[in-house]
Amino acid sequence: MKIAEAGTGYVGLVTGVCLAENGHSVTCVDIDDRKVALMKAGVSPIYEPGLEELMINNMERLDFTTDYKEAYRYADVIFIGVGTPEKPDGSANLSYIYGVAEQIAASIEKDCVVVVKSTVPIGTNDKIEGLIKSNLKNNVNVYVASNPEFLAQGTAVRDTLHTSRIVIGVEDTIPGNILKEVYKNFNAPIVVTNRKSAEMIKYASNDFLALKISFINEIANLCEIIGANIEDVAHGMGYDNRIGNKFLNAGIGYGGSCFPKDTKALHWLANFHDYELRTVKAAIDVNENQKLKLIKKSRKYFDSLKGLNVAVLGLTFKPGTDDLREAPTLVNIPLMLEDGANIKAWDPVGVDNFKKLHSEGIMYCYSIEETLKDADICFIFTEWDQVKHFDLKNYSKLMKNPIVIDGRNCYDLESVKDAAMVYDSIGRETIHNLEVSLI
Template sequence: MRISVIGTGYVGLVTGVSLAEIGHHITCIDIDEAKVAMMASGISPIYEPELEHLMEKNIQSGHLSFTTELHFSSADVIYIAVGTPQLPDGTSDLQYIEQASQVIARSLTKDTIVVTKSTVPVGTNHWIKTLIEEAAPEEIKVTIVSNPEFLREGSAVYDTFNGDRIVIGTENNQGREILDDINASFGLPIYHTDLKSAEMIKYASNAFLATKISFINEISAICEKVGANVEDVALGMGKDNRIGDKFLNAGIGYGGSCFPKDTNALVQIAGNNEHDFKLLKSVIEVNNSQRMKLVERAREAVGDLSGKRISLLGLSFKPNTDDMREAASIPIAQELVNQGADVVGYDPIAIPNARSFLPEEVQFKETIEETLRGADVALIITEWEVIKSIDLITYTTLMTSPIVIDGRNCYSLDEVRRHPIHYISIGRPEVQNRFVGNSLNTR
């Protein structure tokens, strides 16, 4: 099937490449000429495991192409995958959706199916249909389908081919049958519903996962006060099938382009419909405050942070991505700079993007060793595998005082106790070791 995808951001590019991989002929459209030229040569503008490999493969096979030309005469189906960024009041900015709809309407020469992949507020797909029908030739019939994405950055390609379900919202059998046919080769369960319910499923799913994260972080705070271990608590909870063990990892909260934006948008959607979503407001409040815990712990450990050298290990909002949107490193670095600390940052992938998000005072290093050398405190912000696999001796040999504050609980307490490290994690007992003579004292 011939499919045009408008927008080559995270969702659009992964969607287009994946559809090409299962045999469709995909044209990805973007107005950025330099970006299109780069993608046409097989280079991805985002870091995502396996994505470039599939791009190169499908460009060579002729199933995938990129263009800046905004016309769709040869397309059987058009996907809208443009951004819907958050406005200051928490609502979604739909200007790019509107622009895409207008471009589609001006280009239509036949009956068309338009599929919305972008995350949009409830009711948006009906609005898109109205926009297109008002501007398109009167004789053309437009079918709108809501097909929200549920991809995790860092594993988006894997998720596309191994997801739990595909959600298709539509209001006629033609749209349902065409989308079933397009997605058949993924071999995943397909759930059919109406347009508004499909839109709500996306927001509700992300809001629920965000709630689990904030819940376990609140539990971690209690664990620290009563002397329990949040990892043991989460494991015991997760063995209950009604709860499950996913998204119960205590840490410094969620970030990225989805959870913060979608939780805020759902609060606004609720408010616009005269419902005060108190639970979700609390989830957002907990997440925002959780990020500052590492700075608070650093201050408790060394006192005044002015003049202290603080190493930040991991800068992206999660591992296996270079995405800095809503990354915890941003407010943490800013607060450390505000308090006069000398901040040094490391990330295996995200440094080029991080330069645009972090304060200009932050120094960036290319290796973990350079980042830790001479540091008074190390803060672990992103649980990259290269950070999780650090030999703990590295901290003791390179740092001025091996104080490690782990925002992602990367190391086992048993392993930490074998080293002269002051180790502080989230919701677990603090370990403060030091050598006296030839003996290792733990307290």
């Protein structure tokens, strides 16, 4: 099929490339000439493992342009994958979605299906349909469908090509059949429902996972108080098929482009309709407090970070991405700087993005060893493989005071017991192997 993809961010570009991988002719539209030039040369503007290779392998079926009129003009299906960022009040900003809808209405010259891939509040697809139909320039039939994505940054290509399910929200059999044809080469169950249910499936899925993360973090906090081990607790819970073992890793909260935004958006939507989602509100509150867990832990060892050499390992919200949206470091590092800390920071892919936000006051390093050199305390914010496989003996060799506060539980406690260091993690006992107390 001839497909147009509006937007070349995580959702738009990954969707477009994966549809090309499955045999469709895809034109991706973006307003940025520089990005388009990069993509035409086979260079991905976002860091996502495996994406660039797929782009290069499918160049005969992929095109990139800023000319939306030509891209939409004769498309069979137009996917909308632009951003829906959070507004200050927690609601979703739909201006980009509506802008694309107006462009589509002015450009299409044949019957087509407009597919909303972006995460949008319940009822948005109805509004988009009304907007397009009221602004059509030509006498054509337009069908609007909801087709939410279920990808995670760092595994977006795999999540799209081998998705757990394909959700299609339609109000007519024609767009439903067309989308089934689009996805015929995807080996995944297809759920067909109405548009509002499809929109809710996306929000309910993300918010449930956010609830699960916040729940296990609260249990981890209590484990520290009573002397239980959160990893053993999660392991025991995971055998129950009703619970499952996914999203039970305790840490310093969720981040990224989806969970924080989608929990707040659904909570805002419920409030708008005079209903309170108390469980979702609790998840939001727990997550915000959890982000400060490491700073609070550091007060056990130093009254203040003023004048101390602080090592930060990991800047992004998760490994496998250079995305900083809602990353705990965005909250913690400004607090450290305000406290007077001398910060050295390392991340394998996130440094350039972090520099755009904090160009001064931080020494950015190219290795973990350089970051740890003469440090008084180390904070681990991202569980990169380089951190997880780092030789524990090097902490005491390199640091002035080998105090490591790990927000992602990167190390097995039995292994830490053989290292000369203080190791303070989430929901587990603190290992104190230094002869002289630093507390």
